[in-house]
Amino acid sequence: MSPREAQKTRTSLKDSQPEQTMIILVTLSLSLLEGFWARPIPDYDQCLEKCGQDPLDDPLERHEFDECRHKCVEDGLKRCIGILMDAAIKRKCTQEAQKRCIDNCGDEDNCIEFCKFFYS
Known part of the structure; x- marks a missing residue:
């Protein structure tokens, strides 16, 4: 070269x-x-994942599953309200909790009525 x-x-x-x-x-x-x-997975969605799959056949496991999902709704509401104490934000948090609760109920009328009463 x-x-x-x-x-x-x-x-x-x-x-x-x-x-x-x-x-x-x-x-x-x-x-x-x-x-x-x-984006991090929201706490509510992580809580629902921990509840596992819906056991359709076993009434006892179904009850525990429903309780777990309702606890997720309550915990989400507490986190939302705990962060902000503004009345409008509190109302929005409560409405979101009611919507989630009703979504968890499916077609069960008693459950839907409970959600409407409890989260009103």
């Missing part, structure tokens, strides 16, 4: 280093930003 070709090779390597550095920095920045883009 002639000295002139060696000089060209060194120059081309020096020119490509800033591009490689930029690519590495962009890749690193994007990987760090992924952590900020990810």
Whole structure:
């Protein structure tokens, strides 16, 4: 290899280093930003996941499952009200708890009436 070709090779390597550095920095920045883009799972949804699957056949397990879901609704309401004491926000928290409670009831009229009474 002639000295002139060696000089060209060194120059081309020096020119490509800033591009490689930029690519590495962009890749690193994007990987760090992924952590900020990810949303945490809300406490209410985590609580429901802990309750497990709905046991349709066993009445005792079904009762425990329903109790677990109602506890999740109550805990969510307490967290919401505990954070903010504004009357409008409190009303919004209570309405959200009532909606969640009714969603958990399915077609059971007694359960729906309980939710409407308890979270009114």
